[in-house]
Amino acid sequence: MTINYLFADAVARINNAQAVGNSFVSIYYSRLIEDFVKIIFDEGFILSFETKFVRKGVFTILVHLKYKDKKGVIDKLKIVSSPGCRVYVKAKDANKNKYGKLAVSIISTSKGIISGKKAFEYGIGGEYLCYIL
Numbered sequence: 001m002t003i004n005y006l007f008a009d010a011v012a013r014i015n016n017a018q019a020v021g022n023s024f025v026s027i028y029y030s031r032l033i034e035d036f037v038k039i040i041f042d043e044g045f046i047l048s049f050e051t052k053f054v055r056k057g058v059f060t061i062l063v064h065l066k067y068k069d070k071k072g073v074i075d076k077l078k079i080v081s082s083p084g085c086r087v088y089v090k091a092k093d094a095n096k097n098k099y100g101k102l103a104v105s106i107i108s109t110s111k112g113i114i115s116g117k118k119a120f121e122y123g124i125g126g127e128y129l130c131y132i133l
Contacts, residue, residue, distance in 0.1 A: 036113055
């Protein structure tokens with residue numbers, strides 16, 4: 001089985017694991033996904049994560065999900081940009097989304113994968129990957 005869009009697979013796995021109340025989820029490794037997981041860890045949406053060696057050349061990321069009062073901390077994790085429909089934002093709009101300051105936007109920029117707040121501070125735009133609420 002091949003997965004064409006690993007980022008969408010990672011988002012779906014996190015959403016599904018959170019919906020059924022799993023304490024952790026294993027997702028396929030890529031640098032983009034590792035940077036994404038670092039951001040959601042820094043923003044306080046997950047407890048921890050670790051990279052696991054599976055076999056030669058194959059790694060996974062084990063994400064420990066966070067719950068508060070038996071409800072997942074991640075209320076909504078939604079993909080904005082996809083391979084068929086890329087969505088780009090300018091530097092001045094990097095921190096804006098329809099949920100205001102509650103949502104954290106994830107943007108792929110020339111400085112790597114960063115949050116919308118940091119993209120606004122750096123003054124750079126990029127591809128709007130997803131948002132977390």
